[in-house]
Amino acid sequence: MDDRTAVAASSRAGTDQVRRSGTVLHRRFPTIGHLRRYARRHVPHFVFEYMDGGAGSDIGIAHNWAALDAVELVPRYGVMPSLPPVDVELFGRRYAAPIGIAPMGGPALVWPGADAAMARAAQRARVPYALGTVGGMTIEEAGKLAPDVFWFQLYRMARNEHALGLDLVRRAEAAGAHVLVLTIDVPVRTTRPREVAVGLGRGPFRPDLPMLLDMLSSPAWLMALMRHGRPKFSNIKSYAGENASTNEVISFARQQMGGAFTWDEIARYRDRWRGPLVLKGVLHPLDAAKAVAMGIEGIWVSNHGGRQIEALPAPIDVLPAIAAEVGTRAALIMDSGIRSGTDVIRAIALGAQATFAGKAFLWGLGALGEAGPGHVIDLVIEEARAALGQIGAHTLAQARSVTVRHPGAFAFPKSP
Ligand SMILES: Cc1cc2nc3c(=O)[nH]c(=O)nc-3n(C[C@H](O)[C@H](O)[C@H](O)COP(=O)(O)O)c2cc1C
Numbered sequence: 001m002d003d004r005t006a007v008a009a010s011s012r013a014g015t016d017q018v019r020r021s022g023t024v025l026h027r028r029f030p031t032i033g034h035l036r037r038y039a040r041r042h043v044p045h046f047v048f049e050y051m052d053g054g055a056g057s058d059i060g061i062a063h064n065w066a067a068l069d070a071v072e073l074v075p076r077y078g079v080m081p082s083l084p085p086v087d088v089e090l091f092g093r094r095y096a097a098p099i100g101i102a103p104m105g106g107p108a109l110v111w112p113g114a115d116a117a118m119a120r121a122a123q124r125a126r127v128p129y130a131l132g133t134v135g136g137m138t139i140e141e142a143g144k145l146a147p148d149v150f151w152f153q154l155y156r157m158a159r160n161e162h163a164l165g166l167d168l169v170r171r172a173e174a175a176g177a178h179v180l181v182l183t184i185d186v187p188v189r190t191t192r193p194r195e196v197a198v199g200l201g202r203g204p205f206r207p208d209l210p211m212l213l214d215m216l217s218s219p220a221w222l223m224a225l226m227r228h229g230r231p232k233f234s235n236i237k238s239y240a241g242e243n244a245s246t247n248e249v250i251s252f253a254r255q256q257m258g259g260a261f262t263w264d265e266i267a268r269y270r271d272r273w274r275g276p277l278v279l280k281g282v283l284h285p286l287d288a289a290k291a292v293a294m295g296i297e298g299i300w301v302s303n304h305g306g307r308q309i310e311a312l313p314a315p316i317d318v319l320p321a322i323a324a325e326v327g328t329r330a331a332l333i334m335d336s337g338i339r340s341g342t343d344v345i346r347a348i349a350l351g352a353q354a355t356f357a358g359k360a361f362l363w364g365l366g367a368l369g370e371a372g373p374g375h376v377i378d379l380v381i382e383e384a385r386a387a388l389g390q391i392g393a394h395t396l397a398q399a400r401s402v403t404v405r406h407p408g409a410f411a412f413p414k415s416p
Contacts, residue, residue, distance in 0.1 A: 025375050029367065032339045032360045032379060039366025043110065043221050044214035046198035051110045051362040053194030053307075060306030064337030067314030067408045071346040074403040076392035083385040084394050090128065090331055090354055091179055091276035091297060095149065097381045098354035098396060099344055100128030101361050101373065102305075102335050103153030103181065103280075105233075108136030111221065111365035111372070112228035118361060119145040121373035125381075130181055130356070131235075133157075133168065134253055138234045143175030151179040153280065155186065156265065157256045164239055164256055169273060180273045185281025185304050187260035192307060204247040224369060263290065270294055278333065283318050285325035285412055292329045299326055300333040305358050316347060317408040323351025341383025345391070349399045350406065 029035050040048050054061040088098045101122050107114035115137035122129030123146040130151040131142040142150050152172035157165040172180060195201035199208055207215070215222055233249045240252035261269070270277055278298030279291045288299045301319050303312040315336045323332055334347045335356040347355045357376070364372030393399040 022378065025368070025371070026379075029375060030379075032363060032376060035360075035367040035372065035376070036363040039363045042218065043366045044211065044218045046200060046211050046214055047110055047218075047221070048366065049194040049198045050106065050200055051359060051366060053192045054310070055190055055192060055306060055308055056310040057193075058306065058310075060303060060308075060310040060312060061337070062306075063310070064303065064306050064314045064316075065339065067316045068337050068339075068343045068346055070407050071316060071350065072405040073346065073349055073387075073391045073399075074405070075390055076402075079392045079394075082389070084388045086381060086384050086388065086396060088354055088396060090333075093148075093178060094126075095128055095354075096126040097344075097377070097384060098348060098352070099338070099341075099377065099380045099384070100149075100151075100333075100354060100356040101130060102356040102358040103130040103132035103135070103151075103183070104358055104362070105132045105134035106136070106231060107362060107365065108228070108231035110362045111369055112224040112231070113370060114362075114365050116141070116145055117365065117370035118373045119150070121377060122146055122149045124374065125377045127377055128179075128354070128356070130179075131177075133257070134233050134236060136231050136234060138238075139168065139171045139175045139177070141234070143177065147176055150175070150177050151181055151278075152177040153181040153183055154269075155183055155257045156259050156261045158259065158265070159256055162265070162268070165269075166272065167239075168235065169269065173273070173275075177275070179276045179278055179298070180269070181278045181280045181298075181300065182261055182266060182269060183280045184260050184266075185283075185302065185308060189254075189258070190308050205250065220369060263294070266291070266296070267294055270296065278331075280333075282322065283313060283315065285318070285321045288322045288330075289325050292326055296330060298331045298333060300335070300356075301352070302335045305336050313410060314408065316350065317406075318410045318412075319347065319350045319352060320406065320409050321412050338380075341380045341385070342387040344380060344384045345387040345399055348396050349391075349402050349404050351400065 086097045088095055101118050115135050119129050119142050128151055129146045129149045130153050132153050133155045191201050236253045237249050240249045276297040278300050280300035281302050282288050282299050301315040315334050319334055331353045333354050334352040338355050338357040344355045360376050361373050364376035391402050
């Protein structure tokens with residue numbers, strides 16, 4: 001066998017192996033719901049409570065899910081020869097599907113090494129990957145692992161005239177981030193009771209006996225911890241001091257971050273950042289209008305996945321009003337509650353150009369470790385294509401002309 005034949009044969013064997021392992025994964029975890037159920041048993045209890053819990057009694061999370069479930073799409077038949085493509089253009093770049101990995105602090109707690117696993121999966125699949133300010137990987141590492149799909153999310157860090165926030169933006173630019181996302185929906189720090197109840201969320205992280213026993217009963221998670229070490233919050237670590245302990249980095253980050261960006265501050269970042277800028281956490285059409293008037297290219301409709309307070313509207317329910325306000329002047333992104341490709345198509349039908357998910361990827365990590373994010377992307381793409389085909393749309397754009405019943409849609413009072 002010559003070299004070329006050997007390479008071709010081994011690549012064929014590799015592809016077969018990937019296909020076989022994909023089939024096995026699909027059989028064991030045919031939906032994101034299956035991943036969530038398995039993740040609950042596969043990671044330490046305190047970890048599951050961190051990734052899965054929301055504000056209050058999780059009513060906001062339940063509301064996000066119920067609001068998406070309630071959206072019905074009326075199909076037209078006799079028009080669809082094959083499964084349609086779902087690739088999408090966002091800010092001048094083409095992505096394989098309108099699903100991205102939302103920015104998160106602490107995925108490395110869910111699965112040690114999670115940030116790199118998500119970045120690699122997104123790069124492989126060509127879907128957007130947003131690194132969070134308090135993610136477990138540096139901006140520079142993210143730029144290397146996900147050069148074609150890398151977005152960076154910033155929280156407000158206003159001390160010393162935004163010195164730290166502006167430095168993170170400088171690094172994001174140098175590392176090739178395509179999009180800067182300013183998160184505006186954390187004006188106050190709220191606590192999530194399920195986190196507090198397991199010893200997370202308040203004060204320094206000190207594993208107690210139940211936590212240690214939990215870790216010992218999750219051997220795969222423990223092995224990943226031994227391979228990758230404790231979560232480091234790498235982006236912020238260098239500012240807190242090279243020798244800072246994890247708890248010192250956490251308390252440094254808490255001192256630095258706080259409040260929501262004011263419109264003046266947003267304008268300052270607008271001037272500073274030359275690429276596409278997105279505001280994340282918008283729920284009111286007038287805030288969207290204000291952002292668009294300032295030259296912001298993307299509106300990310302979100303209630304932070306139900307993690308702030310329970311009384312916020314489900315993003316899907318305010319999406320049509322925001323879409324009507326924004327028109328084609330900015331790209332509309334939506335997250336909070338996405339658990340399937342069908343949910344993605346519901347959001348597209350109601351005016352979003354793309355969606356992101358947070359918890360779905362964490363459940364994937366919790367169930368499958370590093371293989372989780374890729375499987376979540378595969379599931380969502382497959383389901384989105386099926387949903388699009390089922391309603392008789394040849395393209396994502398056509399999904400917008402389907403007849404929709406949307407019982408929770410918000411009607412905002414006309415602006416004065
Ligand atoms: C564990 C966790 C940590 C998060 N951390 C951040 C963060 O650091 N910055 C941010 O903008 N959003 C953060 N979010 C919110 C997500 O970006 C996203 O808006 C939300 O997860 C979407 O809802 P879903 O989880 O229902 O998909 C976090 C979400 C989770 C679940």
